[in-house]
């Protein structure tokens with residue numbers, strides 16, 4: 001069985017989290033995810049995240065806190081995925097690989113058909129958003 005090690009960016013801003021819909025391919029076709037992808041040889045998790053977000057969204061991010069590592073067995077591969085809380089630092093998001101995207105608040109996250117591996121991360125993202133309150137002003141120029 002193929003093992004895939006990936007990273008995922010939980011990008012939060014203004015009490016919302018960035019959610020993206022995968023292309024119509026494979027086992028995760030059209031399901032929603034946090035953008036990211038496979039770690040390449042020699043990359044740190046942060047480097048992989050920054051590269052993937054640049055490639056997929058044409059945006060710069062800062063990688064902040066580690067959220068969790070999830071493992072999930074799909075039919076054709078085993079996924080190990082490391083999720084990090086991130087912040088946008090530059091760029092307007094341009095979808096280069098995803099079908100659609102949404103910035104959702106905590107109470108909206110359950111409305112999407114998520115890739116099954118993501119469900120524990122979604123639950124944690126919800127807690128983080130709820131804890132901070134939806135009025136949080138954490139615009140991209142702060143810090």
Ligand SMILES: Nc1nc2c([nH]c(=O)n2[C@H]2C[C@H](O)[C@@H](COP(=O)(O)OP(=O)(O)OP(=O)(O)O)O2)c(=O)[nH]1
Pocket residue numbers: 004006007008028032033034035036037038079081115116117118
């Ligand atoms: N990026 C990302 N991948 C996820 C998530 N949840 C989930 O099950 N996956 C799966 C789908 C992919 O098969 C795998 C690795 O992600 P990927 O985006 O590099 O996958 P891919 O096969 O499209 O990559 P590529 O080699 O075609 O560029 O992880 C998620 O939240 N983010």
